[in-house]
Amino acid sequence: MSNPMETSGRCTVLVVDDTPDNLSLMSDLLRADYKVKLANSGERALQIVAGDAKPDLILLDIMMPEMDGYEVLRRLQFNPDTEDIPVIFLTAMSAKDDETIGLELGAVDYITKPVNPAITLARVRNHLLLKRARDLLARQNHYLEEEVAKRTREVVELQDGTIRAMASLAETRDNETGNHIRRTQHYVEVLARKLQHHPRFADELSEAAIELIFKSAPLHDIGKVGIPDRILLKPGKLTPEEFEVMKTHTTLGRDAIISAERETSQANPFFRYAKEIAYSHQEKWDGSGYPEGLVGNTIPLSARLMAVADVYDALISERVYKAAFSHEQAVEIIRDGRGSHFDPDMVDAFLALSEEFRSIAQRFSDGAHAMAAQVDRIATDLPAEHIELTADGAKT
Template sequence: MSEQGLKTILVVDDEPANITVLSGTLKDNYRVIVAKNGKQAIDRIESVVTPDLILLDIMMPDMDGYELCQILKRRPETKDIPIIFVSAMSEYNDEEKGLQLGAIDYITKPFSPAIVLTRVRNILQLREAQLSLENQNKALEQTIAERTREVYLTQNVTIHALASLAETRDNETGNHIRRTQYYVKTLATNLMRNGHHLDELNKDNIDLMFRSAPLHDIGKVGIPDSILLKPGKLDPEEFEIMKTHASLGAIALKAAQESVGENETSFLRYAREISECHHEKWDGTGYPKGLKGEDIPISGRIMALADVYDALISARIYKPPFSHEKAKDIILEGSGKHFDPKVVDAFISSEEEFKAIAAEFRD
């Protein structure tokens, strides 16, 4: 085999006789480079080649083998090179120290060339198997990442397609969807940072809530145009029909959730919760189920405030847009009645972010 295709062994020893014996043992099967001390070994690695394995003496002047091993194991580019100590230091403590520093084997001088050759071959085969496994794992991780990205994109496309469908039948604008989406993320992040609902609020779940929020009014596709698009105030009977949009959305999303399995697409769980519960009130006077307090999922409580705030600051046929300050006063008044007090606190401490979101996505 040409030297170009051979594994490279670095022999580090200050005794020429040892170098001669080791080089002679290995040269027929490996490319051998030598160094007579620790500094020269580092120079060889940096300027010649990164070896596949190092045979390292311990007792050397200036820098002993233990020190060189520590230096190599600290460096990212050399930390994974297998090191075999080859030393006349034969005490158990010497071998134990060498292995603790990261060496993979320890051969005591005087050595048998056949033993050295066998140990080197076995360790290089093991290292090659490890590298092969690492490459397989990297390829698998890349495949999983690509599939995860595909699922993520599919979820987003599904969400936006459904949200756009609801939007075509509603007087509210697409910017309402974007604003409330970012309000939800802001509130959830603030609650998490302040240590609230940590069993539910984490980076991944907040992302799911953010992506699911546009589906909060998906049930409006089931409301008759005569009610949904009515320019004036709804009468009591019409309002009762309008209220069913929360349940209609939840039913559709629950069916989708059950058909694909909750664990695979948990974003549908949040979409269902938000759709069904964003009109529930903290004091139990909301709809469709009249849930109260902590019985309302946190995603629904967050969406409730986000939705109301945006309705207050937006123009409607039946009202002009309210200022942020007026909307804030109404929300404060609703704390403990309409809204979860902790969510209201999160809103108050995130006022500037709400203003910035409203300005960025204004109609």
């Protein structure tokens, strides 16, 4: 009698044989320890296996009319729902080539006829124990995968929250609101996805790259934390000397990210995009931007995306020195900046999906309470840019 901890009557063994005497013999041998199901043909065996209560192990005769055991095994192996059921061949065929064929098809063992009862019971028990161990391991692996995924989500959420908090800290010292961060994030994402299959950008804008650019976007103005209040909060236009100090926020932001990067134990592509965006989002396509006066494609792709997003949002947002431009006015200003301020292909993409920008702006609008909180805070570097973009003198 087998160990009740090993068998305990819970396992089901399916015996498949076209000979009634063999089915009766195997049933008598196994039923003391297992629930036994019988099939007198390959087709009937597949019908039983297709039911809800699948067997834990199959004892399968090879030589059967219409559908032999090899074909039954092939079909079992082809079906993801049955491929893990262990199959032991019961056969009078004892040639090594026959065994090789069966094992290559996926059988776990061979028992030759006439069967030896003790050997048969031992092999059935051993393979059922192996199956239980595999099933337990699979459940544990599934649980661990779910736990890893859960922990990963928690870490990512913590990272995203930390990034937004850092970015919001910079924004509280300037005229922007926290929703500026969210809006520009989503502008950048939809623009990147629009360009994802463009010949110029397809190699760079993978799904992973777009996700990292989306995560990095909130840090574009993180360097403003390092700008003195007398400049950052000054009402009105900056002097040339003050504007030179303001322009250093791009370098301050990049250097802060570099410092954070050095504290990590391994390379993370997130830092690449964060540095690019913080340092180069004020560059212009024609080379008139800062901090380096980069031209055209020498400006990092992520920074070019951010430039369109940042300027659009600044244009449609109310400031103490100006009323908010309408969506239509902002679209025209960006259209006019095609090939001078902005990458031409990015402007074309922006024009094609400008209504999505409008929708994002509405979804993450600041609201009257946020605008009231801005009254005593004045932007400093953006007015200079917007005066260039709006020759009619938007600032009064």
